[in-house]
Amino acid sequence: MSTFKYLPLAIAIVTSVGCSSDKVKEVEVIKEVEVIKEVEVIKEVEVIKEVEVIKEVEVIKEVEVMKEVISGRANQGGVVLTFDDGHCVDSWVEHAHLFEEHGATATLYVSKYNSDMTANLLDLQSRGFEIAHHTTYHANAVEWAEKEGVESWLSGAVLNSLTTMRNDGLNVTAFAFPFGAYNLELSEALSAEFTSVRGYLTPKTESLRFATQSDGYFYNGIGIDSAYFEPQERVFGAMERAMKTGRDLVLVGHCIVEGEVTDRWQTPTSTLLKIFEHAKKIGMEFKTMNQLK
Numbered sequence: 001m002s003t004f005k006y007l008p009l010a011i012a013i014v015t016s017v018g019c020s021s022d023k024v025k026e027v028e029v030i031k032e033v034e035v036i037k038e039v040e041v042i043k044e045v046e047v048i049k050e051v052e053v054i055k056e057v058e059v060i061k062e063v064e065v066m067k068e069v070i071s072g073r074a075n076q077g078g079v080v081l082t083f084d085d086g087h088c089v090d091s092w093v094e095h096a097h098l099f100e101e102h103g104a105t106a107t108l109y110v111s112k113y114n115s116d117m118t119a120n121l122l123d124l125q126s127r128g129f130e131i132a133h134h135t136t137y138h139a140n141a142v143e144w145a146e147k148e149g150v151e152s153w154l155s156g157a158v159l160n161s162l163t164t165m166r167n168d169g170l171n172v173t174a175f176a177f178p179f180g181a182y183n184l185e186l187s188e189a190l191s192a193e194f195t196s197v198r199g200y201l202t203p204k205t206e207s208l209r210f211a212t213q214s215d216g217y218f219y220n221g222i223g224i225d226s227a228y229f230e231p232q233e234r235v236f237g238a239m240e241r242a243m244k245t246g247r248d249l250v251l252v253g254h255c256i257v258e259g260e261v262t263d264r265w266q267t268p269t270s271t272l273l274k275i276f277e278h279a280k281k282i283g284m285e286f287k288t289m290n291q292l293k
């Protein structure tokens with residue numbers, strides 16, 4: 001709002017001062033009354049001005065809130081490529097350039113961590129990949145906890161190697177259960193150390209709709225290994241659904257291989273390229289687990 005709007009009123013006040021004849025006095029009285037009225041009007045206008053200013057602030061606040069809401073959903077839905085198992089580290093290193101060439105990244109869940117992996121994992125981390133935890137021995141968590149208890153599993157399968165990884169400079173905040181074997185108790189027990197926990201849907205899961213129904217802590221991934229990659233009907237469909245609903249989709253693979261696969265738990269580079277292409281086509285962004293909200 002411009003202050004120039006009130007300038008004529010201010011001029012009227014100034015011109016009413018300094019006149020001397022009777023007629024003029026009358027006029028002055030009238031003018032004074034008018035001036036008083038005008039001042040009152042100004043006051044009223046100023047009050048209105050104040051109200052309007054306050055309203056403007058409120059509008060700005062509302063706009064900011066809307067922006068937050070929009071950005072929360074509008075990630076337009078992202079896709080997180082995740083890969084499991086410590087024995088796959090070399091395959092990830094070998095193919096890291098493919099991700100970089102396509103503006104993609106990934107979260108890499110390392111099991112059976114040892115010092116031979118450290119340099120490679122630190123290098124991948126420095127290139128924007130996220131290094132995550134996949135237990136010390138890759139044992140079935142549910143079976144371990146049933147036999148030995150949750151505390152035993154936590155200290156013997158998680159905290160020991162997690163501490164080593166962190167001491168080695170790896171920023172580990174995400175966890176994935178081996179074999180997709182999990183339960184609520186184990187998942188909750190991990191919340192003190194991890195910001196996200198991942199399981200996965202099996203090939204027998206009829207609808208991949210569940211893959212994007214996350215609670216912000218537990219995420220279900222869907223497989224992209226040769227064991228069960230079905231591009232058009234399932235994975236691409238899930239990507240499109242995630243985009244439409246503003247959610248994040250988590251995909252799960254293991255070792256990355258060039259050419260023909262030799263095992264069911266391998267992701268061929270041809271599959272990766274298809275996912276990169278489809279994401280580009282629908283304008284989908286790649287994220288890591290530690291970027292999810």
Ligand SMILES: [Zn+2]
Pocket residue numbers: 084085111134138177178179
């Ligand atoms: Zn695994």
